[in-house]
Amino acid sequence: MKKSLIFVGILVSLLAFSSIQATAAEQAPVMKAGTESVTADDLLFLLTQKAGGNEAMAGMVASGMTIEEKKDFLKDIGDLLLVFQAAQLKGLHLNPVVAAKIRWDAVNTMAQAYVEKEAAGWDMGEKAMRGYFEAHKANYAVKEAVHARHILVESEAEARSLLLQALAGSDFGELAVRASKDQGSAEKGGDLGWIEKGDTVPAFEEAAFSARQGNLAGPVQSEYGWHVIQVLGRRPAGEGLYEAAKPQVARDLQQSYLEAVLASLRSGAKISIDEKQLAKLGQ
Numbered sequence: 394m395k396k397s398l399i400f401v402g403i404l405v406s407l408l409a410f411s412s413i414q415a416t417a418a419e420q421a422p423v424m425k426a427g428t429e430s431v432t433a434d435d436l437l438f439l440l441t442q443k444a445g446g447n448e449a450m451a452g453m454v455a456s457g458m459t460i461e462e463k464k465d466f467l468k469d470i471g472d473l474l475l476v477f478q479a480a481q482l483k484g485l486h487l488n489p490v491v492a493a494k495i496r497w498d499a500v501n502t503m504a505q506a507y508v509e510k511e512a513a514g515w516d517m518g519e520k521a522m523r524g525y526f527e528a529h530k531a532n533y534a535v536k537e538a539v540h541a542r543h544i545l546v547e548s549e550a551e552a553r554s555l556l557l558q559a560l561a562g563s564d565f566g567e568l569a570v571r572a573s574k575d576q577g578s579a580e581k582g583g584d585l586g587w588i589e590k591g592d593t594v595p596a597f598e599e600a601a602f603s604a605r606q607g608n609l610a611g612p613v614q615s616e617y618g619w620h621v622i623q624v625l626g627r628r629p630a631g632e633g634l635y636e637a638a639k640p641q642v643a644r645d646l647q648q649s650y651l652e653a654v655l656a657s658l659r660s661g662a663k664i665s666i667d668e669k670q671l672a673k674l675g676q
Contacts, residue, residue: 420432420433420434423435423436423467424467424470424471426470426471426474426475426478427474427475427478428478429474429477429478431467431470431471431474436455436466436467436470437451437452437455439470440452440454440455508651508654511650511651511654512647512650512651515646515647515650517643517646517647521646522639522642522643522646523635525642525645525646525649526635526638526639526642529645530632530633532633532645533633533635533638533641533642534630534631534632534633535628535630535631535632535633536589536590536591536630537589537590537602537627537628537629537630538587538588538589538590538627538628539587539588539601539602539604539624539625539626539627539628540586540587540588540624540625540626540627540628541585541588541601541622541623541624541625542565542566542569542578542581542582542583542584542585542622542623542625543569543573543575543578543583543585543597543620543621543622543623544565544568544569544572544573544579544583544620544621545573545574545575545578545617545618545619545620546572546573546574546618546619546621547574547618547619548619549612549614549619551572551619552611552612552619552620552621553612555568555572555621556609556611556612556621559609559621559623560609565582565583565609565623566582566583566584567582568583568621569582569583570582570583574618575617583623584625587626587628588601590602594615594616594617596613596614596615597613597615597620597622599613600613600620600622601622601624604622604624605624605627606624606625606626606627607623607624607625608623608624609621609622609623610622610623610624
């Protein structure tokens, strides 16, 4: 296995919790490096992190490694442990920046573990999902929308010229590619996709939603410049359908469970804010 420092971040997290792990389960070490020990569970943990959190994949990787590859892997870890101990001896863990990173890495890791443990008990079954959808149906209503494309230019005169060219039969998409200063949409012939009411600036919205399907609108001025608009399609407002909204329902239901967890934690904790200190922040 090629020697690399790719495990530095992983090992910092591992070593931050080494004392916790040692008390949780005593194991005979696979390797000792200075004052630190590495167990088989440590190695599987590191391989799991390397495999993107996939424990099954980590086991497959470990079983497929030759003894020499495993030794090389351990050598990399041993080197990093020695660097870690050298840093401790230099007192680098007392450096405010390093200490803050260690602290907040630990906070994030523990918070994530807590949420994952709580989430294991959340009901995400079909009945719960449909129940949540029915109770919050208004949140999934489909807004009125238009499928539009546009050409954005600096001046009214230029916009009017392009509008006349489009009315005379010139291809709108080609005009957008050639003339629009909105590079993101120009590459797609000016296509903006589906735009719901409230998604864009008022002047553009009024012109786009007033035009009939297939018609051109403009020139219309916004804070970005002058627009020539073509409406390719229209979609009326309507009641949302469960199947279409299902992915968002799942996310919202999970968020509702999380909010309940947070509300419970807040109710049992005292949180105070020093507004004087807060006001000084950044000064």
